[in-house]
Amino acid sequence: GAVVSQHPSRVICKSGTSVKIECRSLDFQATTMFWYRQFPKKSLMLMATSNEGSKATYEQGVEKDKFLINHASLTLSTLTVTSAHPEDSSFYICSASFRGQGNQPQHFGDGTRLSIL
């Protein structure tokens, strides 16, 4: 099946640091990628949708200058958390859907656990 790889799986860094998370579609061309944030025992909260070659669309309440999203190719999207603070600590998950006929399900990566000290 379709595979989405997310890296790193876990990152711990100091407050004020910027952190980049990569999301790669390994065996298909991802025309659309999604970035989610998930708090413990909570549902997935969509942060933004990115289409290859165009600017990301952010959900209401998500700071686009804080969470920079780049979708430069059909297999790679990145999320950069700029000047991270402890309140940015969370589980970040990406997903991707691919160009094609018929239904296009979303395939999820295994998430990145971000801890800001």
Add this chain to the structure above:
Amino acid sequence: QQQVKQSPQSLIVQKGGISIINCAYENTAFDYFPWYQQFPGKGPALLIAIRPDVSEKKEGRFTISFNKSAKQFSLHIMDSQPGDSATYFCAARKGWNQGGKLIFGQGTELSVKP
């Protein structure tokens, strides 16, 4: 209108029993309803999905029942096993053949006791 309401929040089932999770939606423009399974520390994995022109879909021990008039759909896990213990999310999306955004339910934490 954009919400998907999921219940129960948590569920404990004995091994071999049937697990039932329910979801309800308001937006009649939704036409794709997937269920995802998530283990701790992992991303969600697509389990099974249904379109509203079908009332039931079965894949192995997993069945989706869909009631279009009531705007409800449910996941049934037959012969539940301890390995099924996970969090389950229902979701809905507009556009069967489009890569649009999913609206997720609140999640159900399932525990299957041996």
